[in-house]
Amino acid sequence: MSLAFRPVTELAAMVADGGVSARELSDFFLDRIRRFDPSLHAFITVMEAAPPVKGPLTAIPYACKDMIQARGAPTTAGSRVLAAWVPDEDAAVVDRMAAAGAVLLGKNNQHEFAYGATGENPHYGTVPNPYDRSRLAGGSSSGSAAAVAAGLVPAALGTDTGGSVRVPAALCGVVGFKPTLGLISTDGVVPYCWTLDHVGTLTRTVGDAVLVLAVLTGDPVPARRPVAGLRIGLPRRFFFERADTEITNAVRRVLAVLEGAGARVVEVDLPAMDHARTVSLTVQLPEALSYHSRYLDTHRDLYGADILAGLASGQFILAEHYVRAKRFIHHYRTETDKIFDAVDVIVTPSTPVTAPETGATEVAGEAVGNAVTRYSSFFNMTGHPALTVPCGLHPNGLPMGVQIIGRHFDEATVLSLGVAIEADPRCAVPPPPDFAD
């Protein structure tokens, strides 16, 4: 298999036994970025490879969403507002990756300031889906997901406020992981919404997510939990409604495989979701406005139309609405915690649809951004760890994803189930043909 689509675990082993040098590895991926990125727009900045230190990720190339600052590299957050900003400090996560030996090759394109899940960007180009260039990669970590899917880097870091790691990962056929709220430092990350922002990982395999998570937290790689005996919660309502039948069938197929391995599926009732989108936006928009207030008077003409409208919405949300929304978040969190008294994980589709067409404003009867984050944003509010793993290709040729949610700080169980799911050959998603060597 080409180096381009090998997981981090294999590349690390090749580096360790001398099968490939650090220089060869970074040159290989930089060459792919040069060849493929002009039409993919997954990178805003491409960087020189620095010599790596020794660690668990020695010489492993990676990229990070442009919300995440890196010393000496422009950090635009996908906006012209910050186009001239070159930070003199690394974000905490970039520090950790460097200390583990990883090599940062560039900063990924994204939805401007992470405002939106489509990945459309008027300044740096819209990232197309590597499986169908007429479709969206999803967002807001669009470039990070597309870069991993297209074999331009084996791993990337993103941010997730309502699904911005998991949604593009699911739409692009890679693994996306949002750990427990607060587990990974957001120091040095441009904020979108302090209450809901998480840093997450985008990788080719769940094993790679485990490895990168251990680096980011500084904790040891957790022991794998057996599937036999696990209690899997299957939401009775909401998560299988409005979803593409092929996607729900794929998720039910996954559940059958897990039951065959000794897991027990239990129906569960999550809190009513009818207002979850509103609760999330009511916190997001004023917090985003509060951060951007410093730029609105001086740089307003540099913002794209969609984020500016969102910031304007934040202006007209009342303080009582904001506080009430945060009280609902507390309610969602405690009610979801109670479910985990009865089950070890919850499984849902990652998205109700496959990658929407670029330029579409509605899909499945709602705004595109609402539709693709329909099953993900709730778990930013509850703060539970949530993983998306590919579960095969839709007949339309686009990837589908299954989402696994676990108890706070029980990343080990979530990732263990993810490993079991990706071992099923029917869940495999081949690399996108346009990006083969």
Next chain:
Amino acid sequence: MKPVDKPTLARVADTLAAHNWDESQLDELVAPGLGVITGFQDLLDDLERLRRVDLGATPPAGPVRAPKSGG
């Protein structure tokens, strides 16, 4: 609750301590066309429904805390 209109939003922005919003930004709030998120009127309608839910003494959410270790 009356539907939100542009003159009302403009008056609020003019009267309260707020940023100045252009016509196009207020237009998007009244008649959304970008498709990124819910329209502002839908958001307000839903907030009105949420206002009627009694949350008792539920506090606002804080950070997620790690479980206390045993022993």
